[in-house]
Amino acid sequence: MNRFSYSRPGAVSEAVRAVQAEAGAKFIAGGTNLVDLMKYDVERPRRLVDVGALPGLDRIEEQAGGLRIGALVTNSALAYDPRIQERYPLLSRAVLSGASPQLRNAATTGGNLLQRTRCYYFYDTGTPCNKREPGTGCPAVNGVNRIHAILGTSEHCIATHPSDMCVALAALEASVEVTGPGGDRRIALADFHRLPGDQPERDSTLGADEIVTAVQLPPKGFPANYTYLKLRDRQSYAFALVSVAAALEMDGGSIREARLALGGVAHKPWRDPQAEALLRGRPATREAFAEAAALVLKDARGYGGNTFKIELARRAIIRALSQAAAGTPQPIADKHIA
Amino acid sequence: MPNSETHFGAPRSRVDGRLKVTGAAKYAGEFTAPDLAHGYVVSSAIAKGRITAIDTAAAEAAPGVLRVFTHENRPTTAWLNSSYRDEVAPPGKPFRPLYDAEVVYSGQPVALVVAESFEAARDAAALVRVTYEHAPHETNLRNVLAEAYVPPKERPGIDPPPNPRGDAAAAYAAAPIKVENGYHVAPEHHNPMEPHATTVVWEAGGKLTIHDKIQGAQNTQSYVTSVFSLPKKDVRVIAPFVGGAFGSGLRPQYQLFLAVMASLELKRSVRVVLTRDQMFTFGYRPDTIQTLALGADREGRLQAVMHEAIAGTSPFEDFQEVVVNWSGLAYHCDNVDLKYKLAKIDTYTPLDMRAPGAPLGMFALESGMDELAHALKIDPLELRLRNYAEMDQNTGRQFSSKELRAAYRLGAERFGWARRSHEPRSMREGRELIGWGMATGVWEAGMQQASARATLTAGGKLEVAIATADIGTGTYTILTQIAADALGLRMEDVTARIGDSALPTSPIEGGSWTAASAGSAVQAACYAVRETLLNYARRMENSPLANAGLDHVVFTAGHIALRSDPSRSVSFADAMRAGGVDRIEQEETTAPDKGNMAKFSPYTHAAVFAEVRVDEELGAVRVTRVVDAIAAGRIINPKTARSQIIGGVVFGIGMALTEESMLDHRLGRFMNHNIAEYHLPVNADIREIDVLFVDEEESKANPIGVKGLGEIGIVGTAAAIANAVFHATGKRIRELPITLDKLLD
CATH class of the missing domain: 3.30.390.50 (CO dehydrogenase flavoprotein, C-terminal domain)
Structure with missing residues (x-):
């Protein structure tokens, strides 16, 4: 784990500026994945911009017949929210099938979208990995690959996305609200994550200086x-x-x-x-x-x-x-x- | 027997329980010292080759860094390989950290960064640049089977296979019913909760107090004094608590060497804690490939047993464990041929892991017995009864005791085994197939020489002391029970001190021999105290006990009383006053009885019954019920004993279904080196586990009649589960773990 500086901005715009200002800066909220990756020396951020206390992002609100889930809503709060349980039980069940209660209490909706693969090689800096160090190769293709991908792979990477929540969100046609230096935009969940192709280092289409602010659920929840x-x-x-x-x-x-x-x-x-x-x-x-x-x-x-x-x-x-x-x-x- | 037993045999809560649950119990990495420096290990990325360059400049320049140790600048330590051999080392040349530029396995420590804080050390460790010259490595045991060899030098304490008896090949050829198959259990790592750690407290003048994760403080002490040429009086090892070990703490590991080296060189206190992934960079349960052939007559009586195992070991040591010998003693058979060989692969030396060897060999044997039962259409339990071994044919000795028949009967009753239908796939509920399987477990009931000291104060407080360890098994508690009974005290008046190299000599805590060894020594020391006390009491003027022998008195509530008239008594305090002492201290040494050992074979036995439910379409297996009936002599504490067996059964469930250390043979490296991807069973995987202890009179194995419980719970468990999976699905899985993919075909 490297030395890093740490700041805790008071507003989303300030957070975006803070990440923009310094190469190698990263947002952190629950930290359930990023801190792990830092301990393994997989991520070496120069600055952590803690968005965990930003106001207004920890609510689930009604929106256009659906629900808008703030990026800082914890996995537990999401899974046990009565509106989610009644109207989107698929999402609740998916979230509860992942991790442990302790992790779900800390992990956030935005962070869950951005959790990184569990590929053994990605986590082990003693081995090559195109996702961690582009161009070094993918030992998983011919190595230990029990947990790896069977669809949409490339010769450069066969890692999987580990989230349960995101699978339910994909089925529910959710979309992701993000904001960045260029303003706000909305990304369909299907377009948020990407296939590895020849750029496996990129997990998602989110810009490095963009931040997830919410996830939108359309009205249809298939509760029956x-x-x-x-x-x-x-x-x-x-x-x-x-x-x-x-x-x-x-x-x-x-x-x-x-x-x-x-x-x-x-x-x-x-x-x-x-x-x-x-x-x-x-x-x-x-x-x-x-x-x-x-x-x-x-x-x-x-x-x-x-x-x-x-x-x-x-x-x-x-x-x-x-x-x-x-x-x-x-x-x-x-x-x-x- | 001057005293009745109030505590021996009673379910007592752990005397160290409160310390543990409140966090007051200190583990090796929790001890601290003023000015403590922190070491972080840099591990090799390659499995074999040479370090051609190691650039530590950036790390040394990092803030807070005190020193970076590598093979290029390490201080000189002992010259001879033999100086690095510890109490349980297998034959060979022990691994010497930072010895030279050679890399002999992946994950080998290649540098130690020592800094003012753990964080600074870890940060700087990432800045060490190592350049390697690769050499071809081989980590796939299957590729080196042709080079397998019988170890030229035996590992002390590990019996090689017995000589063949009868003519197994001919008997097998003639047998009307035959089964012959290969079996494999994946390599496993111990994964104790507490990672390996050493805190070395340095005192001016060079005295060291070492807190080490170790199953025997004296093993660490002798390793350190030998490797660093230090006098014994300058090295004290204090390791009062061990956060799980399962064998991983039997041998001193490299973090100990590195911490002591850094401490001596920097002349300050140093702590080195391994990371979770570094817990996969030393010993493990070895990859072992087995073949088993059983021949039987039409009534199921075994005519021939042939069992061969080839196990992986490191390039530098010949690790050995008992894998096949069980097949010569678990059942009666006159034609037996057992072989055990090693083959070298480029990993670290394997290391004893809970019941080393036994669950591997017994997985093959007990699967084979189940296959035989199926072929013969005989109930698997009935088949075992027909082949019941009345004596240990490996040695020609009688068993010191063996109530396995009772274990079979009581276990079967509790489980409801009689209701089992013979045919596979004959029980189901909804989408799930249900299967019932059983197996026999066996483990040796060992005893080692050990010494203990007992000290009784005039105030009626007793302390017993021995350098053994409690790795979570309940040693503190059972020693307290034994001591309290010996002097008729309450458990609150007794303190057990262990885990300190300065205490009377004890073997490492392992092999299920601690209760027998430490327990017998403690009892003997307490008995010596008792005798001294009575002698003092008899010498008192007008002593009511003047003519009393030990058989005529009882020790109770701080008094020695006449058995025939308890109103006539002498208090401990008065007796000591009469003796002119304010405390009585006695040290005793106990050892196995040579006469008994020449005549009798002491073993623990288990009858394991398991129920599984298998989703027929998806292959997912659940173990919904286990009954483990144990014959293990006298049970000192049914509560901690039950916990031991439950823990063993959980280990067996892990071996059967989930645990597997996955090697990338191209990199020569274990890849799933954390407990997210190495799947130990979690609570959701564990359902009902029912433990029964069968009455078993044991008078030969050791003075206190116990047999040990640390290992027996795992032996046979994986086989019972695999047999239950066969009964459920009709699929015989001979490669553990039984992950769902193996049931999809």
């Missing part, structure tokens, strides 16, 4: 037919090998609208509009779900240690859509798979 199914190597406190956020709007036994997003399989929450379109208007049958799964995974590629994820994802998609259609979401309290 949804599930968040997370498969992992132990029953709690582990990142997803594969997770599936499924949300349906049913019309009797038929699907009026479908949302499907996957975690643990790509550099970003993986949403497949084609698979969703395929399900629209179809009876909610295992055959339909299997077709959707096949479509989602048609370009999937395994790297040895993670090849099993292709079959696991296929089965998980079918299970998740079945749970959603039946209105029997995966419970959180009892971790066993329903």
Whole structure:
């Protein structure tokens, strides 16, 4: 961990200026990921701009029939908010399936969007990593890659995005409000994270001097037919090998609208509009779900240690859509798979 | 027996419990000293090669840095390899930190940055630039199997496989029922909660007080005096608490060497704490590849057992543990051939980890027995009863005691084993397949020579002292119970002192031998105190005990009373006054009885029953129920004993389902080196664990009739779970851990 200076601005604009003023400056809020990365010497910020106490960003408010979640709303506050639990239970379940209560009490909505991959090599400064040090290579491609991506990979990086929250947000078509030197803008969640391509060092489309101020949820929350199914190597406190956020709007036994997003399989929450379109208007049958799964995974590629994820994802998609259609979401309290 | 036992056998809470939960118990990295300097280790990025350049200029110039130690500027230490051998070192040349430019494993310490603060040291450590010349390395055991060898030099205390008996190959060929398979358990790291740490308190004149994470303070003391050529009187090691170790603290590790080196050189106190990822840069449970062949007649009686294991070891030491010998003693069989070999890979030397060797070998044997039961359509428990070993055929000795039959029966009853259907995939609920599996566990009931001191004051306070350790097992508590009973005291009047090299000699805390070894020594010392006390009391004028022998009195409530008439008594204080002393101090040494050891084999046994539920489509496994019935002689404290077994079972669940240290063979490096990605079981993975202790009279293994409980809980557990997975799914998984991908096919 390097020496750094620290400041605590009183307003968003001031925070943006502070980060702009110094190369290597970073925002910090809950610090559940950044502090870890600093201890591992993966991140070496020259200055930390603590936005954790900025006023007005820790509220969940009604907005245009949906909800606007301030960037500083903690994961716990988000998951247990009655409006979220009633109207967007998918989001609540996804958040509660990640990390531990202690971490969720500290971690913020904005920080969760920006958490970095759990790739073993990214975390180990004794090894090469294109994400950490561009151009050094990706040992994961031919190395230990049990937790790595099967969709949207590049030869330069096969890391995954580790968030559960973001998978639900992708399915819910959330968008991210950001502000920066150029003013405010809004980024669809689908466009917020990016694929590695030849720039794996960039996780998102957010500018280095831009700050997340809120996440917007559109009115549709799919509270009747949804599930968040997370498969992992132990029953709690582990990142997803594969997770599936499924949300349906049913019309009797038929699907009026479908949302499907996957975690643990790509550099970003993986949403497949084609698979969703395929399900629209179809009876909610295992055959339909299997077709959707096949479509989602048609370009999937395994790297040895993670090849099993292709079959696991296929089965998980079918299970998740079945749970959603039946209105029997995966419970959180009892971790066993329903 | 002059006293009845009030505390021995009773469930007592830990005497150190309050200290632990309030944070008052101090661990190695928590001791401090004025002017304490902090060391941070720089670890090698390559597995094999040479350091061609090491640039420490930037680190040395960083604020607060006192010194950067590397192989180029390290002070001279002992010349001979043998000076670096510790109490439990395997044969070979122990690793010598910062010895030269050679890199022999990935993560090897290549520099120590010492600074005024931990933060300054860590910051500067990132500025050390190391240039390497790579040499080809090999960390994949499967690639070196052809070079496997029988270790030329035995590791003391580790029995090599017994000589073959009968003609296993011929008996196997003739057996009507055969199973032969390969088995593998992934390498594991100990991952204790407390990372390895050493705080060296330097005093003017060069005396050192060392607080080290170690399972035996005297092992650290002798290592330090030998390596740094220091007189014993100048090195005291105080390690009163160990935050979990599971074997990782048996041998002095490199942070100790580095902290002492820096302290002597800088002439000030130094602390070195390893990071969590550096906890993956020394010993581990070795990669071990096994083959097992069992031949049986049609009634299931074993005709042949052939078991071979090849284990990885480091280029510099021949680590050895007992993997295959269990297959020669767990069941009766007259044709047995067991082989154990090593092959060198470019990692650090493996290190004993909870029940070293046994859960590996017993995973193979107990999986094989389950496969045999399935092939024969015999209930797995019935198969084991048909092959029950009445004696230890490896040595030809009788067991000192063996109530395994009772353990099978009581465990099966508690579990409801009789309701098990034979066929795999025959029990289900909803989407989950349910499986029931069982296995036998076995571990040696060892005793080592140990000395203890007991000191009784006229005020009726007793202190017992021995240089053993409590690694969380409950040693403080059971020693207190034993001592209190010996003198008829309340536990509150007894203090146990351990974890200090200045105390009477004790072996390292390991092998499940501490209760037997330290417990017997403490009892003997207390008995000596008792005898002295009675002698004083008898000498008193008009003593009511004038003619009483030890058998005629009881020690109770600070008095020695006549058994026949308890109203006639002498207080401890009066007896001491009569003896002209204000305290009685006695030291005693106990050791295994040679006569008994020549005739009897002492072992603990377990019958483990497990229930799993497996999501048929997704492969996710839950262990919903474990019953572990233990035959381990007398149980000193059922409460701490139960905790020991629960901990062992949790370890077994980890071995069965989640734990795996993943090597990148191209880099020669363990990659999942933190506890987010190395999956120890968490609370959500653990459901019902039911522990039973079977009555077992033990009079030969040691004077107090105990057998030790630290290891037995893990032995057989992984096998029982794997057998339950087979019963649930019909899939036989012979490679642990059973992660969900292995059940997807």
